[in-house]
Amino acid sequence: MTDTSQPPSPRSPAAEYALYAFHAAMLALACLGPYVPQAAHYHDFADQRPLLGLVNAADVLSNLPFLLLGVWGLLATFKTPAETLRSQGATPWLLMVFGGLVLTALGSSYYHLLPGDVRVFWDRMGMVPVFAGVLGLALQSLLNTRAAWLTALCVLLGGPLALWIWLQTGQLLPWAVLQGAGMVLLLVLAVWQQRSPPAAHLMRWPLAGIVAWYALAKLFELGDAAVWAGSGHLVAGHALKHLAAALAVLPLLRSLQQLRHRAHANGASAGTIGGGALGAGRLR
Numbered sequence: 001m002t003d004t005s006q007p008p009s010p011r012s013p014a015a016e017y018a019l020y021a022f023h024a025a026m027l028a029l030a031c032l033g034p035y036v037p038q039a040a041h042y043h044d045f046a047d048q049r050p051l052l053g054l055v056n057a058a059d060v061l062s063n064l065p066f067l068l069l070g071v072w073g074l075l076a077t078f079k080t081p082a083e084t085l086r087s088q089g090a091t092p093w094l095l096m097v098f099g100g101l102v103l104t105a106l107g108s109s110y111y112h113l114l115p116g117d118v119r120v121f122w123d124r125m126g127m128v129p130v131f132a133g134v135l136g137l138a139l140q141s142l143l144n145t146r147a148a149w150l151t152a153l154c155v156l157l158g159g160p161l162a163l164w165i166w167l168q169t170g171q172l173l174p175w176a177v178l179q180g181a182g183m184v185l186l187l188v189l190a191v192w193q194q195r196s197p198p199a200a201h202l203m204r205w206p207l208a209g210i211v212a213w214y215a216l217a218k219l220f221e222l223g224d225a226a227v228w229a230g231s232g233h234l235v236a237g238h239a240l241k242h243l244a245a246a247l248a249v250l251p252l253l254r255s256l257q258q259l260r261h262r263a264h265a266n267g268a269s270a271g272t273i274g275g276g277a278l279g280a281g282r283l284r
Contacts, residue, residue, distance in 0.1 A: 015192075016147050019139075019185075023154060026181040030162070030174040038172045043115035046228035047236035059112040062239040063105045065246035070101030073249060076256050084263040088203050089140045089148070094256070096133030096152070097249060100126060108242065121163050124175065128159035131182045134210060138189045141202050155182065187211050203259055209251030217244035 051057030077085070077094045085091040104126035111123035132155040139148035155178065162174035190207035220227065220241035227237035 016143060019143065019147055019151070022181070022185065023151070026177055030158075030177040033173045033177070035171055036173040036176060037170050038117075038166070043117075043120070045112075045115065045236065045238050046225045047233075047239060056112045056115070058236065058239040059242070060109050062242035063109045063112070065243055066101045066105035066108065069246050069249050069253070070098045070105060073098030073101065073253055073256070076253060076260070080256060080260045081263045084259060088259070089145060090137060090203070093133045093137035093140060093148070093152075094252075096129040096136065097252065098133075100129030100131075100133060101246065101249065104130060117167065121167055124163055125160065127179075128155060131159070131179070132156045135182055135186060137205055138186060138193075138207050141205055142189055142193060142196070151185075183211070183214065203255060206251035206255055210248050213244055213248035213250075217241045217248065220244055 045056065045059055047058045048056055049058065051061075054060060073094065077091070077098060082091070085094070104123075107122040107124075107126035111119040113119075132152040135155060136148040136152040139151055158174070158178055162178050166172050166175055186207060190211050193204065193207055218241070220237040222237070224237035224241075227235065227240060
């Protein structure tokens with residue numbers, strides 16, 4: 001008798017078809033949805049204090065975690081055995097995520113030095129490879145390579161296009177759909193991951209942790225002025241948003257470290273077995 005208590009495998013064709021249907025629905029919403037302008041006072045952040053001549057110092061300097069964690073992640077990726085990453089199909093996705101963090105640090109710092117529409121375009125552009133990399137990594141491990149690359153390409157091509165449309169027309173909906181749909185998809189994949197048995201050879205990337213940190217970052221972003229007032233003008237929500245968004249990759253870095261240690265342990269084990277066999281051969 002078939003056990004109907006377990007959800008269907010996310011690797012099933014039905015799951016892939018559902019993913020493509022979701023993409024089509026989001027594309028239709030982005031193209032046919034109502035006009036959504038950017039908030040009139042979007043660039044008016046709560047904490048505008050200078051520091052040693054640096055304007056908007058907190059919002060500029062709080063981009064340092066993006067830079068530090070991005071560089072750390074790139075170094076960790078390069079230090080992990082290439083064969084180990086290839087077996088996971090993880091190399092391009094990790095490079096997108098951590099490289100995107102470096103770009104985000106640069107773009108966001110550039111924006112906060114003189115907030116405005118043209119500069120926020122470059123701020124948001126840095127986020128695009130991060131979104132693509134996280135979704136690609138999740139789909140690579142839970143579904144298949146085809147779905148991962150199709151989704152990543154949708155983000156890598158759709159993100160700049162959505163931002164260009166906004167810059168030319170003021171219509172923010174396509175960018176909002178891309179960002180929001182990506183988080184909804186990642187949340188669904190995190191739930192699937194928790195309900196599905198792990199594949200023996202694949203890493204279970206910490207999707208739930210990434211979602212939780214990013215959700216916290218969005219709350220800080222929305223509560224910029226409230227945090228500023230509640231902290232007695234000590235810190236504003238936007239600076240904390242930068243910190244929380246950067247920390248979203250900490251679970252990923254931890255998993256990458258575990259993967260590297262596992263590879264080294266397997267290599268050491270293989271070396272021990274090989275050495276023992278060689279020694280036995282010599283004794284014979």
